[in-house]
Amino acid sequence: xxxxIVGLGNIGAEYEITRHNIGFLTLDRLADQQKVAFxxxxxxxxxxxxxxxxxxxxxxxxxxxxxxxxAVNYWxxxxxxxxxxxxxxxxxxxxxxxxxxxxxxxxxxxxxxxKNIEDLTGGQNYARLKFGxxxxxxxxxxxxxxLSPFTQQEFDELPFIMDKACDMVLGFTTIGVNRTMxxxxx
Numbered sequence: 001x002x003x004x005i006v007g008l009g010n011i012g013a014e015y016e017i018t019r020h021n022i023g024f025l026t027l028d029r030l031a032d033q034q035k036v037a038f039x040x041x042x043x044x045x046x047x048x049x050x051x052x053x054x055x056x057x058x059x060x061x062x063x064x065x066x067x068x069x070x071a072v073n074y075w076x077x078x079x080x081x082x083x084x085x086x087x088x089x090x091x092x093x094x095x096x097x098x099x100x101x102x103x104x105x106x107x108x109x110x111x112x113x114x115k116n117i118e119d120l121t122g123g124q125n126y127a128r129l130k131f132g133x134x135x136x137x138x139x140x141x142x143x144x145x146x147l148s149p150f151t152q153q154e155f156d157e158l159p160f161i162m163d164k165a166c167d168m169v170l171g172f173t174t175i176g177v178n179r180t181m182x183x184x185x186x
Contacts, residue, residue: 002055003173004081005030006072006088008113011062017155019133020146023089024060026131029162030169031058042078043071054173057081068113069120076121087127087172089165090114091146095132097154098161101185102129102168104177127177129168131161 009015009024017025031038031047036058038045044059057079061071068088076086087102090111095101105125108114118124137145150158164184171180 001053001173002057002079002081002085004057004059004072004075004079004086005169005173006068006086006117007058007060008065008068008088008090009060010065011060015147017149018147019150020065020091022091022131022133025158026089026162026165026169027058027060029159030166033166043074046075051170052174056169056173065113067116069116069118072117073120083121083123083126087129087169088114088117089129089131089169091133092130093133093135093142093146095130095134097132097134098157099132099186100129100161100165100168101132102127102172102177102181104181127172129165129172131165 005027007023007027009021015021034049036047036049038047038060040062043063044061047058049056057075059071059075061068063070090113094109104127106128107124108118114128133146168180168184171183
């Protein structure tokens with residue numbers, strides 16, 4: 001069984017530890033835990049490892065957030081991975097900071113990276129792990145907020161939350177999306 005785990009974010013040092021890059025940061029943590037390194041390949045930085053008989057492919061698209069679908073579609077086709085074995089990790093301003101919510105499918109909810117994935121892969125039937133970043137911004141300041149770094153307090157809490165997110169990824173690949181949702185969703 002093969003799985004494609006996609007962390008959304010933007011490439012470049014100026015985005016590295018911003019809220020919008022939580023997908024990248026979570027995959028970096030998972031790769032560290034599994035002792036694998038990313039290499040730059042077509043449209044993405046990619047790493048892979050085996051876990052309980054599963055082949056898990058991690059990608060961080062290098063297309064920038066709003067064109068993430070190009071990388072997802074390419075690697076989905078290249079690796080011959082069905083959509084039900086794809087999980088996308090993304091930031092979500094509708095969830096309080098640190099809240100994790102796994103969904104088997106759903107709408108983009110205005111997230112341009114998810115919308116592009118839907119457009120280029122043909123629909124919403126893929127799992128998404130939404131990582132709450134909160135909505136502590138004034139009207140019209142959403143872009144500045146998601147592209148800003150975490151506060152020190154948030155940064156201190158991130159390792160524990162990312163560890164839970166990594167456990168959810170591994171659960172998705174072994175016990176499936178429904179059991180993982182019932183075990184981990186708050």
